[in-house]
Each structure stands twice: as C-alpha cells, then as structure tokens.
Amino acid sequence: xxxxxxxxxxxxxxxxxxxxxxxxxxxxxxxxxxxxxxxxxxxxxxxxxxxxxxxxxxxxxxxxxxxxxxxxxxxxxxxxxxxxxxxxxxxxxxxxxxxxxxxxxxxxxxxxxxxxxxxxxxxxxxxxxxxxxxxxxxxxxxxxxxxxxxxxxxxxxxxxxxxxxxxxxxxxxxxxxxxxxxxxxxxxxxxxxxxxxxxxxxxxxxxxxxxxxxxxxxxxxxxxxxxxxxxxxxxxxxxxxxxxxxxxxxxxxxxxxxxxxxxxxxxxxxxxxxxxxxxxxxxxxxxxxxxxxxxxxxxxxxxxxxxxxxxxxxxxxxxxxxxxxxxxxxxxxxxxxxxxxxxxxxxxxxxxxxxxxxxxxxxxxxxxxxxxxxxxxxxxxxxxxxxxxxxxxxxxxxxxxxxxxxxxxxxxxxxxxxxxxxxxxxxxxxxxxxxxxxxxxxxxxxxxxxxxxxxxxxxxxxxxxxxxxxxxxxxxxxxxxxxxxxxxxxxxxxxxxxxxxxxxxxxxx
Amino acid sequence: xxxxxxxxxxxxxxxxxxxxxxxxxxxxxxxxxxxxxxxxxxxxxxxxxxxxxxxxxxxxxxx
Numbered sequence: 191x192x193x194x195x196x197x198x199x200x201x202x203x204x205x206x207x208x209x210x211x212x213x214x215x216x217x218x219x220x221x222x223x224x225x226x227x228x229x230x231x232x233x234x235x236x237x238x239x240x241x242x243x244x245x246x247x248x249x250x251x252x253x254x255x256x257x258x259x260x261x262x263x264x265x266x267x268x269x270x271x272x273x274x275x276x277x278x279x280x281x282x283x284x285x286x287x288x289x290x291x292x293x294x295x296x297x298x299x300x301x302x303x304x305x306x307x308x309x310x311x312x313x314x315x316x317x318x319x320x321x322x323x324x325x326x327x328x329x330x331x332x333x334x335x336x337x338x339x340x341x342x343x344x345x346x347x348x349x350x351x352x353x354x355x356x357x358x359x360x361x362x363x364x365x366x367x368x369x370x371x372x373x374x375x376x377x378x379x380x381x382x383x384x385x386x387x388x389x390x391x392x393x394x395x396x397x398x399x400x401x402x403x404x405x406x407x408x409x410x411x412x413x414x415x416x417x418x419x420x421x422x423x424x425x426x427x428x429x430x431x432x433x434x435x436x437x438x439x440x441x442x443x444x445x446x447x448x449x450x451x452x453x454x455x456x457x458x459x460x461x462x463x464x465x466x467x468x469x470x471x472x473x474x475x476x477x478x479x480x481x482x483x484x485x486x487x488x489x490x491x492x493x494x495x496x497x498x499x500x501x502x503x504x505x506x507x508x509x510x511x512x513x514x515x516x517x518x519x520x521x522x523x524x525x526x527x528x529x530x531x532x533x534x535x536x537x538x539x540x541x542x543x544x545x546x547x548x549x550x551x552x553x554x555x556x557x558x559x560x561x562x563x564x565x566x567x568x569x570x571x572x573x574x575x576x577x578x579x580x581x582x583x584x585x586x587x588x589x590x591x592x593x594x595x596x597x598x599x600x601x602x603x604x605x606x607x608x609x610x611x612x613x614x615x616x617x618x619x620x621x622x623x624x625x626x627x628x629x630x631x632x633x634x635x636x637x638x639x640x641x642x643x644x645x646x647x648x649x650x651x652x653x654x655x656x657x658x659x660x661x662x663x664x665x666x667x668x669x670x671x672x673x674x675x676x677x678x679x680x681x682x683x684x685x686x687x688x689x690x691x692x693x694x695x696x697x698x699x
Numbered sequence: 700x701x702x703x704x705x706x707x708x709x710x711x712x713x714x715x716x717x718x719x720x721x722x723x724x725x726x727x728x729x730x731x732x733x734x735x736x737x738x739x740x741x742x743x744x745x746x747x748x749x750x751x752x753x754x755x756x757x758x759x760x761x762x
Binding site (some may be wrong): 367424465466481500518550568572573575579672676677 | 714715718719721722727731732734740742744745749752756757758759760
C-alpha cells in the first residue's frame with residue numbers, strides 16, 4: 191500500500207476515502223449525520239485537497255484496540271488512515287516533489303498556510319470517525335468564540351504542521367458511548383490546562399463504570415460493551431483524572447448561558463447533558479439522553495437580555511448559539527437557542543418532526559483549587575447592580591446601565607489581557623500580586639469600560655473574596671461608595687457586602 | 700491616609716449634592732431597599748433552579 195495518496199476534495203472523494211479506510215459501505219455512511227455535517231463543514235472551510243496518510247498509528251484507537259478489538263474473533267486492523275485536508279489544490283506529484291526536493295516552492299509553509307486539519311478513520315464497521323482535529327469556523331468579527339482551542343502538532347512525513355482545535359471523535363458504541371466521547375473531548379482541553387494525563391475512551395469508560403449505574407436496566411451494568419453512562423458515572427470519570435466534578439441543573443437558558451460562558455472563557459469545556467425529543471404534530475417522543483462537550487459560543491444578540499425584576503444585564507445573555515463536539519454530528523456543531531415558550535436548543539439531529547434538545551445539566555471538570563463557583567460571584571454582582579440601578583438613574587440619568595461580564599480567568603491571562611488590549615487603562619494592575627485563578631467582573635456602560643473587580647477563585651466563600659479593584663471611570667465607584675452605608679448588613683450575601691465595604695468611604699475623625 | 704483610603708474619599712466627590720439629598724430621603728431609601736429585596740428574590744429563584752433533582756443525576760445518557 192502506498193504511504194500516501196492525494197485527491198481533489200469533493201463529497202464523493204471524501205466518501206471514497208472513508209469507505210476505503212473502514213469496514214463501512216457507502217450506503218451505511220450516507221445514513222450518518224457526520225457525512226452531511228463534514229460535507230457542509232469542509233465546504234465552509236473551502237477544502238480543495240485530501241491527502242490520505244496510510245498505516246497511521248493512532249494512540250487512542252490503539253488503546254481501544256488493545257482493550258477490546260484484539261480479543262474479538264474477527265480480525266480488525268490496528269492501523270488507521272489519517273485524512274488531511276487543505277484549502278489549496280495540489281497533486282500527488284507536487285507533494286512527492288516537496289519530499290525529495292528541498293528547494294521546492296511547495297514546502298512546509300505552503301502546507302501550513304492551507305492546512306485545515308485531519309480526520310483519523312478507524313478500520314471498523316459503522317462507527318469510524320476517530321480523532322479529528324479541524325480548524326473552526328471564522329470568528330465573524332468576534333461573534334463566534336472558541337476559547338478552548340489548543341495547538342495540535344502534526345508530523346506529515348517530516349513536515350511539522352499544527353492545527354488549532356480541540357480533538358473530537360465519534361463513539362464506537364463498544365468501548366465508548368456519547369458520554370465517554372464528550373468526556374474524552376473535554377479532557378483534551380483540561381489535560382493541557384491542568385496538566386493531567388488524557389485517558390483514552392476505553393480508560394474513561396472503565397473509570398466511569400467502577401460505579402454500577404442507579405438506573406438499571408435503562409443503562410446496562412456492563413462496562414464493555416458500553417451502552418451509556420449516568421451523570422454520577424461521568425463525575426467519577428472526572429475524579430479519576432484528578433479533577434473535581436461540579437454539576438448543576440441547567441433547565442433555564444439564563445443559567446446555562448451564563449455558566450458555560452464563565453468557564454469556557456477560561457478554556458474549561460463544560461459537558462452538557464440533555465434529552466432529545468422528536469416533536470411530531472405537537473406530540474413529544476423521547477429519543478433519549480445525550481451528552482456533548484461544549485467548545486464555543488456565538489454572541490449574536492446585539493444587546494444583552496435583561497434578567498430578573500431588576501433587569502440585570504449580563505454579557506453572556508447575548509449568546510444565541512453554542513458550539514459543541516456532538517459525537518453523533520461532528521466537531522464544533524451548532525446548537526441554537528430557540529427562545530420560544532420552551533427553553534430548547536435546535537440541533538442537527540434529524541427525526542420525523544422537529545428535534546429539540548432540552549438541557550438537563552452542566553458538568554464541569556475543575557482543578558481542585560478552583561473552589562468558588564460561578565454563582566457565588568454572579569449573585570453578588572446581581573445584588574450590587576440591583577442596588578446601583580435606581581441610584582445610577584438618579585445621579586447619572588444619561589449613563590447607560592452597566593453590562594456585566596463575569597468569567598473565570600488566570601492571573602497570567604488577566605495580566606496579558608491588560609498589556610495587550612488595555613495598557614493605557616489598567617497598566618497598574620499588572621504590578622499587583624494576585625492569586626493564580628480569578629473571577630473577573632468587568633462593568634461596561636455602553637462601549638466604555640468602567641470597572642474591573644477581581645475575586646479570588648481559590649478562597650473561602652465565608653470570607654471576602656474581592657482582592658483587587660481597577661477603577662477606570664469614576665461614576666460606578668462613586669455610586670457604590672454612596673450606597674454602601676445604606677445597605678450595610680442588609681444584603682444577605684457575604685460577597686455583595688464585601689464589594690460595598692471595599693468602596694465604603696472612611697469615617698471622618 | 701494610605702492610597703486606598705484617598706481613592707475612596709475622592710469617589711464620593713464625583714456625585715452631585717442633590718443625589719445625596721435623594722439618597723437620604725424616604726424615596727431614595729425605599730428605592731434602594733426595594734432593589735435589595737428584588738435582587739434577593741432573584742438570587743433565591745436562581746438558587747432553586749440550579750439545584751439538581753435525583754432523577755437528573757440518574758438519567759441514562761445513552762445516545
């Protein structure tokens with residue numbers, strides 16, 4: 191078998207490559223959502239060429255192979271094929287020339303400039319999409335955001351390439367169900383961020399199934415072949431890599447958007463668990479429970495949506511879509527908020543009617559020192575904003591209501607951001623000694639940056655977490671100071687009290 | 700007076716004097732106290748919504 195071959199990209203060429211590298215037929219593949227998804231995705235990315243790397247040894251598939259497939263009577267191959275995609279046209283001759291001729295204009299730089307990423311194809315029947323690292327949709331002027339991307343090095347016959355992505359793979363329904371695939375993608379991000387080993391799908395499934403599920407027989411008690419996990423089992427798999435699972439209900443769109451935004455900004459991919467319903471002629475049919483790794487979001491709503499009786503404005507409320515590694519659809523697949531009478535997400539799943547995803551829970555794998563959850567800071571800021579609003583309307587009637595941006599960050603990210611984007615505004619902030627992980631709260635009135643509050647994310651909730659304040663403009667600090675005496679001891683929230691106390695004017699002698 | 704306290708003193712000067720008249724009036728105090736109550740009720744509602752029930756934890760995720 192040739193080590194590589196090069197094809198002009200087309201849907202048919204892609205199908206041919208997938209059939210050739212797997213035990214699937216074209217008819218089987220045509221029924222998969224992945225084919226429709228990849229066709230649309232590569233079309234959007236402008237794919238022109240496929241380079242097929244034969245005999246590729248994929249670590250994750252090899253682990254699954256050693257744990258399961260090697261013991262089957264049927265002989266499955268242990269090597270995969272890796273498909274590389276480029277947005278430039280070139281031929282097999284061009285690539286061969288580049289390998290033997292160092293002076294060729296067709297070189298590593300040319301390849302890197304047009305590189306869109308790769309898809310590993312597993313030599314299995316039906317479930318064949320292995321480790322997949324593809325570039326994302328363009329940012330569209332900042333509307334789309336994929337904070338969790340990391341560089342994956344790719345050695346292509348000696349050419350050192352890289353792709354900024356988060357790895358995706360389809361469940362094989364044997365060593366991994368959707369929950370395992372979601373966890374595997376999630377660990378691709380947290381492994382880099384928190385320096386833990388990234389387990390293969392079979393290792394994740396084995397760790398999760400140390401605990402027999404509560405819901406027998408809906409979920410099989412067997413570890414392998416695996417038919418699915420519960421949230422409790424997924425939490426166990428997170429513990430197994432040395433992280434702490436943090437889980438909350440996300441039946442409300444506001445809670446879902448605000449929480450996923452706050453953690454994704456710190457490169458932590460949350461796992462969204464939801465139930466899929468097929469709505470046919472107004473009647474709901476449950477398809478089942480599903481889990482995906484959230485990888486990005488779109489802030490496509492031009493103004494924040496007011497929340498609660500006070501009309502609190504949170505930047506995360508601008509989210510109209512989230513992007514997810516849905517192992518049954520594809521990487522960075524879009525899930526769009528319906529904003530109708532029901533809080534559901536529209537997905538690429540196909541049913542007899544309209545398929546709706548109803549969020550159930552969000553599961554976050556956190557480094558053990560991130561002890562303060564998002565809601566502790568969010569709730570304090572909501573109370574702060576509520577108190578300030580009538581005062582702002584009276585003192586500064588023309589000042590727009592602040593829009594609050596609340597997210598987790600690291601001290602290094604914060605200081606780099608200060609230097610990169612806001613040197614003139616916040617320069618002194620870089621000189622302060624701060625804790626490694628922070629909750630950052632930024633208040634903007636209109637387009638003006640007014641205030642930054644930094645909270646210790648590693649501290650004790652019963653103690654003051656506010657560790658640093660950056661006053662960019664005087665209005666909001668003045669309002670907080672003015673109201674501090676009136677609300678002292680009445681807020682019923684330790685962190686909201688601490689914010690007012692920070693700004694409280696000194697008692698005159 | 701340290702730098703932090705000096706900043707605090709300067710903050711107050713940015714507001715117009717009429718504002719303090721309003722803030723210290725019954726109307727001002729009522730507005731602020733109502734805002735506190737509203738926000739506490741919003742926080743309580745959010746807290747309830749974030750709580751998982753046992754069925755959510757045991758839903759089989761199998762697709």
